[in-house]
Amino acid sequence: MTAIGFEHHDHAACVHSGTAVAAEYCAQQGLQFTAQRRRVLEILLEEHRALGAYDILDRLREEGLGAQPPVAYRALDFLTSHGFAHKIERLNAFIACAHMGQRHAPAFLICRDCGAVAEAYADPLQGDLGRAARDAGFSVERAVIEVEGLCPHCQESPAK
Amino acid sequence: MTAIGFEHHDHAACVHSGTAVAAEYCAQQGLQFTAQRRRVLEILLEEHRALGAYDILDRLREEGLGAQPPVAYRALDFLTSHGFAHKIERLNAFIACAHMGQRHAPAFLICRDCGAVAEAYADPLQGDLGRAARDAGFSVERAVIEVEGLCPHCQESPAK
DNA sequence: TGATAATTGTAATACTATAACATATCAACC
DNA sequence: GGTTGATATGTTATAGTATTACAATTATCA
Numbered sequence A, B: 001m002t003a004i005g006f007e008h009h010d011h012a013a014c015v016h017s018g019t020a021v022a023a024e025y026c027a028q029q030g031l032q033f034t035a036q037r038r039r040v041l042e043i044l045l046e047e048h049r050a051l052g053a054y055d056i057l058d059r060l061r062e063e064g065l066g067a068q069p070p071v072a073y074r075a076l077d078f079l080t081s082h083g084f085a086h087k088i089e090r091l092n093a094f095i096a097c098a099h100m101g102q103r104h105a106p107a108f109l110i111c112r113d114c115g116a117v118a119e120a121y122a123d124p125l126q127g128d129l130g131r132a133a134r135d136a137g138f139s140v141e142r143a144v145i146e147v148e149g150l151c152p153h154c155q156e157s158p159a160k
Numbered sequence C: 001t002g003a004t005a006a007t008t009g010t011a012a013t014a015c016t017a018t019a020a021c022a023t024a025t026c027a028a029c030c
Numbered sequence D: 001g002g003t004t005g006a007t008a009t010g011t012t013a014t015a016g017t018a019t020t021a022c023a024a025t026t027a028t029c030a
Helices: A011-029 A035-047 A053-062 A069-081 A127-136 A152-156 B011-029 B035-047 B053-062 B069-081 B127-136 B152-156
Strands: A085-088 A093-096 A106-111 A117-121 A139-150 B085-088 B093-096 B106-111 B117-121 B139-150
Touching: A011 A035, A035 A053, A035 A069, A035 A085, A035 A093, A053 A069, A053 A093, A069 A085, A069 A093, A085 A106, A106 B127, A117 B127, A127 A139, A127 B106, A127 B117, A127 B127, A127 B139, A139 A152, A139 B127, B011 B035, B035 B053, B035 B069, B035 B085, B035 B093, B053 B069, B053 B093, B069 B085, B069 B093, B085 B106, B127 B139, B139 B152
Parallel strands: A106 A139, B106 B139
Antiparallel strands: A085 A093, A106 A117, A139 B139, B085 B093, B106 B117
16 A cells, blocks of 8 residues: 555545545445535545644535534544544644545655645554554554655755 | 653652753753753653643743743743653643653654553654655655553553 | 434633744853 | 843733533434
8 A cells, every 4th residue: 555645636536436435334334424524524535635623614614514613523523533534633634534445554644845645554563663562561542653754746846 | 672651660760860861962962951941851751741731831830930831832842852852742742751862763652541651662764654655755754653552551450 | 203312503611832022141252 | 241142031912723511403213
């Protein structure tokens, strides 16, 4: 599995397929894929970058889909808890999942110059980290793995 | 290098040696290890857990060392930028460095039950993550690696 | 249809962090 | 020792992120 996020691609297609996968999963699991939740996922897929909860809230407000912070946070909680989106802790921001429907332990590559975020995969139980956890007798449930640096494009021509 | 944080040990000793290492390093580098900065590091070493900036600010206030948020944030910026403390992004909190004076890429094991945090080491350039970064042409400068789960103690007798 | 659970609307507030600018202190040089 | 420029501190105000609490509505299913 390779990182997704720095190369160009067909946005419309990933918005469509992303929401379709989420809708399908919700139908199977008896989850309500409501208009608000769907719209927030669409916004994340359309923007294809990490957005703050208040950026999303602004969009919802414009569209008359909700005006108060809990509206955005609830939808984001739903999406993140079911793996349709992820929170980037380093940025206090959210991004649509790039591997929708696949079980995965996400890791993120964050460009400090242009802000682009790519989603990769990294098993937290492998390598140094897994060894340290086992040595400490720590049972791993979830991992936040976020790497900062420069994306290929910004190494050549800095955005700022 | 093994994780430090879940086992008991001599606090007074680590407060003393931690500040000594920081003081020595600052002297060598021509950095000002001021009373405020020293005190914040001492507080972090004494508590030996992740503290929010405002927890620290409360302590400083009690001691008459500063009453406004920038006081705490500035000291924490100094300490984190020189490796004497680390920010735990997942918790929006700060913890004293457990490997003071050693060059290292820290990783953290966070117990979701009791809140204890252990510091481990994990080279972000190894394993899946390093491979994904290289494949994407991404140059890594810094990594946030924070694992959540249960510490050995809370696996046996949950704190909550 | 009625009971129950899940979702949404809304106001208020808590928590986290920074900008901006004035004052004070330090370090280095004359 | 005093001047100067850089660094650090004091303080006010504000920006940005997130949650609590409770009322109203909508969905689900017996």
